[in-house]
Amino acid sequence: MRILAIETSCDETAVAILETERNLEIVTFKILGDSLYSQAELHAPYGGVFPALAKREHQLNLVPRTVDALTQSGMLKTGKSDIDEDALQKMRDEGFRNDTKKFLEEHAKPAIDMIAVTYGPGLEPALWTGITFAEALGKAWGIPVLGIDHMEGHIVSALLRSAETAKLREQDAEGRRQKIYNLHPINFPLLALLISGGHTELVLMKEWFAYEHVGQTRDDAIGEAFDKVARLLELSYPGGPKIAELAKKARVRLSAQAGGNPIIFPRPMAEDTTCDFSFSGLKTAVLYKLKSMEKISEEDKEHIAEAFENAARDVIVLKTKRALKETEAKTLVIGGGVSANEEIRRAMTAMIERDFPAVSLHFPDKTLTGDNAIMIGAAAYVRSVSGHAPQAALAARGNLRLG
Ligand code: KG4
Numbered sequence: 001m002r003i004l005a006i007e008t009s010c011d012e013t014a015v016a017i018l019e020t021e022r023n024l025e026i027v028t029f030k031i032l033g034d035s036l037y038s039q040a041e042l043h044a045p046y047g048g049v050f051p052a053l054a055k056r057e058h059q060l061n062l063v064p065r066t067v068d069a070l071t072q073s074g075m076l077k078t079g080k081s082d083i084d085e086d087a088l089q090k091m092r093d094e095g096f097r098n099d100t101k102k103f104l105e106e107h108a109k110p111a112i113d114m115i116a117v118t119y120g121p122g123l124e125p126a127l128w129t130g131i132t133f134a135e136a137l138g139k140a141w142g143i144p145v146l147g148i149d150h151m152e153g154h155i156v157s158a159l160l161r162s163a164e165t166a167k168l169r170e171q172d173a174e175g176r177r178q179k180i181y182n183l184h185p186i187n188f189p190l191l192a193l194l195i196s197g198g199h200t201e202l203v204l205m206k207e208w209f210a211y212e213h214v215g216q217t218r219d220d221a222i223g224e225a226f227d228k229v230a231r232l233l234e235l236s237y238p239g240g241p242k243i244a245e246l247a248k249k250a251r252v253r254l255s256a257q258a259g260g261n262p263i264i265f266p267r268p269m270a271e272d273t274t275c276d277f278s279f280s281g282l283k284t285a286v287l288y289k290l291k292s293m294e295k296i297s298e299e300d301k302e303h304i305a306e307a308f309e310n311a312a313r314d315v316i317v318l319k320t321k322r323a324l325k326e327t328e329a330k331t332l333v334i335g336g337g338v339s340a341n342e343e344i345r346r347a348m349t350a351m352i353e354r355d356f357p358a359v360s361l362h363f364p365d366k367t368l369t370g371d372n373a374i375m376i377g378a379a380a381y382v383r384s385v386s387g388h389a390p391q392a393a394l395a396a397r398g399n400l401r402l403g
């Protein structure tokens with residue numbers, strides 16, 4: 001089966017083409033095309049994602065990304081698709097509608113069996129762009145369009161194992177290496193820790209896609225806290241990786257000198273008996289610390305970054321540990337943009353080795369931690385083969401909750 005997957009929930013415009021294969025219990029995804037445009041730099045001056053700009057950029061970039069992904073896969077064919085005017089009319093922006101129409105008028109239906117598109121959670125105007133585009137293509141090509149929960153994509157992304165051993169490496173039409181992933185077999189119950197710019201939650205899956213909510217943030221998401229603290233330190237958006245970099249510098253320096261970091265921040269809700277999180281107090285603690293300082297040197301910034309990352313890491317690990325105890329999960333999956341954080345990976349791995357050696361722990365490949373379309377296509381396929389057919393998309397749901 002070939003899936004064209006589209007992701008436009010936030011500030012990445014991504015299109016991927018996956019060829020799926022199922023051999024006994026082994027599910028394989030061959031990535032025939034993968035085209036991603038990150039708008040992060042455009043949003044940087046606003047200190048976060050600016051929804052109207054995100055929507056405009058998705059509108060400008062969806063057709064070029066689709067053409068690129070199809071070209072990579074060798075499936076871009078000149079010809080004409082059967083345009084469905086009603087579907088096109090749902091695209092309100094004239095330029096976007098015309099670009100899509102032109103693309104369909106000039107290209108024949110590729111050998112794609114289904115389209116998967118993120119329908120939530122995320123920025124609604126951004127989600128609508130992907131959905132209306134997916135519908136226009138789906139109608140023109142006479143194939144189903146399925147809506148996928150973005151967070152489900154992040155869960156599945158952590159289970160994709162690169163199968164690029166020398167033997168498996170294949171090349172596309174232009175001699176590029178194709179990426180191949182296997183879906184890691186898992187034991188249920190599976191606990192997923194989802195940490196991103198918009199989410200911090202612990203969800204339990206007793207079987208594929210049957211969710212129970214175990215814990216969530218009561219205020220800011222962890223990625224949001226990284227981004228806000230970065231702003232306080234005058235670092236540009238997205239702040240997570242920049243905070244991590246400063247923290248690493250501090251760690252290297254502090255390990256070579258006595259005394260440790262002079263700054264310590266609280267571990268919010270560490271004493272609380274639920275698996276819920278809170279990050280806004282931590283951000284405020286950073287703000288007060290900065291206000292109390294007369295001059296802030298580069299070294300001070302590094303200390304603050306390290307102290308903040310340590311506090312965020314500790315509560316994430318502590319709450320995950322509590323949730324593992326409560327749920328007796330056999331598998332722990334960590335997904336979302338913040339799962340790229342090295343310090344959280346290190347501490348989580350150490351906790352699992354020490355306290356839950358029987359639990360298998362999965363992080364996404366470093367290329368799949370951020371938003372991407374591969375995870376959306378993979379989630380759609382896993383849903384289809386596990387008897388949980390995704391629903392026809394097709395309204396954006398900004399506050400969609402796994403369920
Ligand atoms: O999943 P994602 O790409 O988008 C959402 O769905 O939100 O997550 C983006 C978030 C941002 O807040 C970004 O600062 C954070 O992930 N992030 C990190 C790191 N890399 C990205 N946070 C901490 N450490 C990192 N290395």
Ligand code: ZN
Nearest residue numbers: 196336337371
């Ligand atoms: Zn995400």
